[in-house]
Amino acid sequence: EDQVTQSPEALRLQEGESSSLNCSYTVSGLRGLFWYRQDPGKGPEFLFTLYSAGEEKEKERLKATLTKKESFLHITAPKPEDSATYLCAVQARYGGATNKLIFGTGTLLAVQP
């Protein structure tokens, strides 16, 4: 069964304290892995798409990486405005889930000044 697991569930950092969020996945051939940011009371906002193992993408203080089993979202020198829930989703290449986006439960990040 296609599955996405994110860890930790919650993470509290001091401003400037770098860390990583994990997204482990089991899927029938990966077509794409997506990272989203969600602020309270709002819909998820797209951050990155990763297609194959070894791929990396960066945007400001965020860097996403992908292996055959997991993805990491690295946050370098975070600021309070990076506080949000970060969601990971996958799209399968084969089977019944090829048209679906399967989401993890997210990591709630709080960055304290």
Place this chain on the structure above:
Amino acid sequence: NAGVTQTPKFRILKIGQSMTLQCTQDMNHNYMYWYRQDPGMGLKLIYYSVGAGITDKGEVPNGYNVSRSTTEDFPLRLELAAPSQTSVYFCASRGQGRAYEAFFGQGTRLTVV
């Protein structure tokens, strides 16, 4: 740039009432999705559509119905509302192809009392 528009933003229903959550997108996307999000549970897929006239069930379809008569619109119908349907509902759309990211609406917060 309207993107994905959901209405209403908030709604309180009594047990047994029915309602339709509206979703429209102006990006000419083939794929559209309805998710529900409960606290700490991530996004659960209710129904999805790969084009006008084509819909399919997701993980949690019971108690809901959808239709897709046009590319732009994908309404979600709740029949005989139950307290278990209290949730935040998100509509999303994406283009067809390799692995295009999904764009989300701002959500509808529904309370069934």
